[in-house]
Amino acid sequence: MGFFQRVYRVVETIPPGRVATYGQVALLAGNPRMARQVGWALHQCPDPRVPCHRVVNRFGGLSDAFGGGCEEQGRRLSAEGVEVDDSGRVDLRRFGWRPACEN
């Protein structure tokens, strides 16, 4: 299985109302240095079931290049209960995904 496919699998495991950073996804995918590649993987987004909108950068900022724009991503997150800042950012302290303590 390629790294990309693994990334998709990890992203799918992100619970609703939670957001994970590219670094987090890359780490769970097995390669902490491939944060950027995670970005491509999601950009390709060959599978619509992959909640790519739950993946944000280290600042919790939404992606400018998201399909449709960061507005769309922020809208999706807010629809899941994630509070999006006016600057298009999420509070990782509260909505950051914690695999070791999801609940």
Added chain:
DNA sequence: ATATTGACGGGCA
């Protein structure tokens, strides 16, 4: 093959 780009991360200012 090399150079540039890119949905990034970390360190430093």
Added chain:
DNA sequence: GTGCCCGCCAATA
């Protein structure tokens, strides 16, 4: 927190 620089790896030109 934000901006700049460097490092990282894969895709594209």
